[in-house]
Amino acid sequence: MTTTISKTKMKKITGGCLRALSSLSSSSERNLPSSNSLQVATAFANSIESSSKAEKILRDLAQKISESDRLYYDEAKETLTDGEYDLLRMKFEAVERKFEELRGKFDDGMYSRVGSGRLASSSSNSSFEYKKYKHLSPMQSLKNAFNADEVREFDERVRKSLVEVLPAAALQKVEYCAELKIDGVSASLRYENGKLVRALSRGDGEFGEDITRHVLSSSCRDVPRELGGEGSSYPEVFEIRGEVYVEEDALEKVNERKSANGETPFKNARNAAAGVMRMKEQNVDVPLSFIPHGWGTEGGDRAELFETQIEFYEKCQKWGFSDLCLTRSAISSDLNELFAFHAKTYDLRDTLSHKIDGVVYKINETRLRDRIGSDSRAPKWAIAHKFVADVAITTLKSIEVQVGRTGVLTPVAILEPCELNGATIRRATLHNFFEIERKKIQIGQDVVVERAGDVIPKIIRVATDAERITSEENAKEASSSSSSLGAALGLSSSSSTSSSLNLGGASAYAAPMLCPCCNSLVSRDAEDGMVIRCNAGLKCPAQRTARTTHFASKKALDIRGLAEKQIEKLFETNAIERTSDIFTLEERFYGPNRNEEEMPPVWARYENPAQKKKHEFTKNALNMFAAINDVKTNGVQLAKFIYALGIPFVGEATAKELAKTYKSLDKFKEAAERYHETGSRADEESDVDEKNGIKISLEAVEGVGDIVAKSIANFWSEPNNANEVKRILDNGVKILPVFGGDVSSSSSSSSRTNNNINNNNNKLSNLKVCITGTFTSKSRSEIQRDIERLGGSVSNALAKSTDILLIGENPGKSKLEKAREIAKSKGGRIVLVEGFEQFQKDWLTTMEEDRDDDDDREE
Ligand SMILES: NC(=O)c1ccc[n+]([C@@H]2O[C@H](COP(=O)([O-])OP(=O)(O)OC[C@H]3O[C@@H](n4cnc5c(N)ncnc54)[C@H](O)[C@@H]3O)[C@@H](O)[C@H]2O)c1
Numbered sequence: 063m064t065t066t067i068s069k070t071k072m073k074k075i076t077g078g079c080l081r082a083l084s085s086l087s088s089s090s091e092r093n094l095p096s097s098n099s100l101q102v103a104t105a106f107a108n109s110i111e112s113s114s115k116a117e118k119i120l121r122d123l124a125q126k127i128s129e130s131d132r133l134y135y136d137e138a139k140e141t142l143t144d145g146e147y148d149l150l151r152m153k154f155e156a157v158e159r160k161f162e163e164l165r166g167k168f169d170d171g172m173y174s175r176v177g178s179g180r181l182a183s184s185s186s187n188s189s190f191e192y193k194k195y196k197h198l199s200p201m202q203s204l205k206n207a208f209n210a211d212e213v214r215e216f217d218e219r220v221r222k223s224l225v226e227v228l229p230a231a232a233l234q235k236v237e238y239c240a241e242l243k244i245d246g247v248s249a250s251l252r253y254e255n256g257k258l259v260r261a262l263s264r265g266d267g268e269f270g271e272d273i274t275r276h277v278l279s280s281s282c283r284d285v286p287r288e289l290g291g292e293g294s295s296y297p298e299v300f301e302i303r304g305e306v307y308v309e310e311d312a313l314e315k316v317n318e319r320k321s322a323n324g325e326t327p328f329k330n331a332r333n334a335a336a337g338v339m340r341m342k343e344q345n346v347d348v349p350l351s352f353i354p355h356g357w358g359t360e361g362g363d364r365a366e367l368f369e370t371q372i373e374f375y376e377k378c379q380k381w382g383f384s385d386l387c388l389t390r391s392a393i394s395s396d397l398n399e400l401f402a403f404h405a406k407t408y409d410l411r412d413t414l415s416h417k418i419d420g421v422v423y424k425i426n427e428t429r430l431r432d433r434i435g436s437d438s439r440a441p442k443w444a445i446a447h448k449f450v451a452d453v454a455i456t457t458l459k460s461i462e463v464q465v466g467r468t469g470v471l472t473p474v475a476i477l478e479p480c481e482l483n484g485a486t487i488r489r490a491t492l493h494n495f496f497e498i499e500r501k502k503i504q505i506g507q508d509v510v511v512e513r514a515g516d517v518i519p520k521i522i523r524v525a526t527d528a529e530r531i532t533s534e535e536n537a538k539e540a541s542s543s544s545s546s547l548g549a550a551l552g553l554s555s556s557s558s559t560s561s562s563l564n565l566g567g568a569s570a571y572a573a574p575m576l577c578p579c580c581n582s583l584v585s586r587d588a589e590d591g592m593v594i595r596c597n598a599g600l601k602c603p604a605q606r607t608a609r610t611t612h613f614a615s616k617k618a619l620d621i622r623g624l625a626e627k628q629i630e631k632l633f634e635t636n637a638i639e640r641t642s643d644i645f646t647l648e649e650r651f652y653g654p655n656r657n658e659e660e661m662p663p664v665w666a667r668y669e670n671p672a673q674k675k676k677h678e679f680t681k682n683a684l685n686m687f688a689a690i691n692d693v694k695t696n697g698v699q700l701a702k703f704i705y706a707l708g709i710p711f712v713g714e715a716t717a718k719e720l721a722k723t724y725k726s727l728d729k730f731k732e733a734a735e736r737y738h739e740t741g742s743r744a745d746e747e748s749d750v751d752e753k754n755g756i757k758i759s760l761e762a763v764e765g766v767g768d769i770v771a772k773s774i775a776n777f778w779s780e781p782n783n784a785n786e787v788k789r790i791l792d793n794g795v796k797i798l799p800v801f802g803g804d805v806s807s808s809s810s811s812s813s814r815t816n817n818n819i820n821n822n823n824n825k826l827s828n829l830k831v832c833i834t835g836t837f838t839s840k841s842r843s844e845i846q847r848d849i850e851r852l853g854g855s856v857s858n859a860l861a862k863s864t865d866i867l868l869i870g871e872n873p874g875k876s877k878l879e880k881a882r883e884i885a886k887s888k889g890g891r892i893v894l895v896e897g898f899e900q901f902q903k904d905w906l907t908t909m910e911e912d913r914d915d916d917d918d919r920e921e
């Protein structure tokens with residue numbers, strides 16, 4: 063395949079302006095049609111039994127189409143979505159195909175023409191009368207294909223019409239030029255002896271309206287007044303046809319300006335381009351661009367002008383037109399390659415500087431085009447392979463609330479089942495409760511469901527009246543035709559009883575106040591104001607596995623052997639019901655009063671499984687019990703305990719700050735309660751320290767802003783949480799007391815001297831330990847745990863702020879040297895400790911005693 067389109071190139075062309083992939087929003091913007099429209103149309107036609115009925119239907123359809131055309135082209139109004147409009151046309155064609163005798167009868171010229179012929183409209187801004195001129199040859203529209211099958215059918219028709227002129231081998235090699243279908247408005251530029259003499263709109267295809275001054279205005283780029291290029295030749299008189307469009311960035315700016323001036327912004331790029339053409343003012347401040355895509359000459363698109371489409375583009379480039387027509391085109395005779403081009407283009411569409419709504423395949427060799435011919439409206443040698451978004455209209459039956467692993471409540475739409483993209487859709491996402499409010503979605507209403515590829519289907523909005531009516535009609539039509547096709551409606555109501563379309567009786571939806579899983583109070587999260595959350599993380603069944611896993615994780619309580627899998631099993635087997643239960647596991651299953659029969663199967667190793675007796679524990683289980691006991695006997699740091707609670711937005715760093723500030727769980731909880739009562743800090747001025755009897759407000763803690771404070775207050779205001787924390791402590795978990803100087807200076811390492819290390823009861827509190835070399839008695843991670851449990855921290859790198867260097871066997875030379883240097887330097891305060899035994903003696907054994915003291919103090 064000769065392809066010139068590439069991702070890097072596209073990016074380069076568009077100046078690297080990579081837009082967020084808002085695939086669905088962009089598709090819903092213009093309401094792209096459904097891929098099974100043709101099926102729907104065929105089913106519709108097949109359901110008509112008599113010619114007289116068909117006549118009536120054709121008349122109705124022609125009328126609807128003409129009316130939509132008039133509104134669309136004359137007044138830039140869309141009463142139908144493009145998808146619906148296209149479906150009407152397809153139905154018309156399908157009925158004509160089935161009832162040959164009626165062909166052309168209702169095609170009263172209106173239908174077969176392109177557009178409606180007029181740019182001027184009754185709207186106040188454009189009462190301007192345009193001069194009309196005849197095109198050299200008719201300007202046509204394009205036929206559409208909405209899926210690969212329809213393209214294949216087109217290809218078959220093309221090759222069939224060439225059978226007589228081409229030998230089989232050549233027929234196989236017939237090539238298509240694939241190019242982007244730009245979503246703008248078409249224009250025709252008449253050049254005489256290389257000079258631009260007139261620009262015309264497409265009009266009704268035969269006559270166009272004079273838009274020369276619009277095209278020549280300073281805001282229209284890309285249109286050469288004179289065909290340039292040294293030594294290049296051009297036909298004496300001919301027309302270059304192409305698309306006038308507005309680039310996305312330009313549209314954004316124009317719309318911003320319009321909004322600021324209180325004007326209605328343009329709906330989309332096509333609308334903007336059409337709008338500019340309808341403006342009286344000469345120099346309209348909307349930058350227009352132009353890309354050529356065809357030509358016209360007396361007597362048709364005569365082949366002798368250009369041998370191939372690509373040759374035309376090469377010449378355009380030389381003459382001074384944008385080279386995008388060339389660089390974004392590809393040639394191939396293989397349909398699969400064309401489809402790959404289509405898919406790639408679809409993926410890249412949001413990186414382009416302008417909107418596209420599909421890809422156009424054209425027979426590349428122009429002499430073949432005459433053989434294939436055209437009908438009144440479009441050439442038979444080209445087809446637009448449109449981008450489709452699969453949408454369906456169905457009824458929103460109810461809204462289910464799901465509780466995620468982190469407590470976030472999400473609404474899920476329960477739908478009247480509908481067929482979409484070959485799948486039956488029963489549920490769809492609604493994103494969040496605020497979207498429901500914003501989009502005014504109510505239970506019982508008809509809504510538009512969209513699904514692209516494998517993406518989870520989503521509700522994009524409430525169906526419009528027009529959509530409901532079309533969908534109702536489709537449902538009726540389908541029910542009288544084959545049922546399987548009826549079920550495959552693209553834009554159809556899935557309501558089996560089509561009369562029950564919910565125009566009335568819809569009821570407003572109120573977001574839940576209680577968690578559907580545990581009945582605890584929910585809060586509106588301050589994250590971005592969009593999240594509703596259950597706060598009872600430690601108790602809520604939906605969250606308990608995730609929360610307990612976090613609670614036991616390394617950075618929290620570090621209970622080895624208690625990973626997610628085990629925790630899940632424990633909950634499943636009812637060995638535990640809530641987080642606090644893990645601290646009674648041993649007693650219940652391992653201690654003297656253990657209940658062997660209820661032994662959680664994860665850990666039981668039965669001698670005789672049938673009897674469920676005489677089990678022994680797996681090694682994992684024993685490790686886990688040891689780790690749980692560790693927490694109970696050695697205690698946990700307050701910071702780690704706070705972090706373990708899994709309060710949204712309270713990470714390790716914030717937990718440390720909170721621990722440092724409040725020094726006890728109770729004080730922390732009190733601050734949260736105070737915040738909950740007053741809504742913010744009690745006294746703006748007073749957040750300095752507690753010794754002087756001043757309560758420190760949450761917001762005074764470093765790293766705690768509005769969002770975090772609110773989250774902490776929410777956590778403690780939920781009684782389930784307070785109870786659960788109490789149970790954890792009652793079950794034997796000890797929180798180590800926090801020592802240390804005054805709060806305001808405790809974070810500055812400069813205040814820590816060897817002196818104050820020694821004065822500190824908890825010697826390792828706030829000290830940085832660096833470890834080098836290996837140790838035989840303990841692993842590094844075990845040592846690290848010991849240090850951290852006693853309030854110290856371990857860092858790999860040696861820095862000036864390091865307090866202790868623990869030296870093992872084969873220590874790193876550079877670390878040693880650096881440490882010695884620091885120790886010798888003025889103010890250097892690093893302590894070098896050789897061997898774990900020494901370290902234990904100096905720093906850990908005394909801590910054991912300290913801890914015993916602590917225990918006494920707590921009681
Ligand atoms: N919503 C409504 O009420 C309503 C009413 C009328 C028309 N419409 C929309 O307009 C469409 C019909 O308009 P149309 O006749 O302009 O057809 P079209 O826009 O679907 O396709 C034909 C046009 O595509 C343009 N085009 C862009 N890139 C091209 C390329 N590389 N090669 C050739 N042509 C290219 C040309 O201007 C050509 O005239 C409908 O399919 C529908 O989507 C909507």
Ligand SMILES: [Zn+2]
Pocket residue numbers: 465577578579580581582596597598602603604
């Ligand atoms: Zn809950």
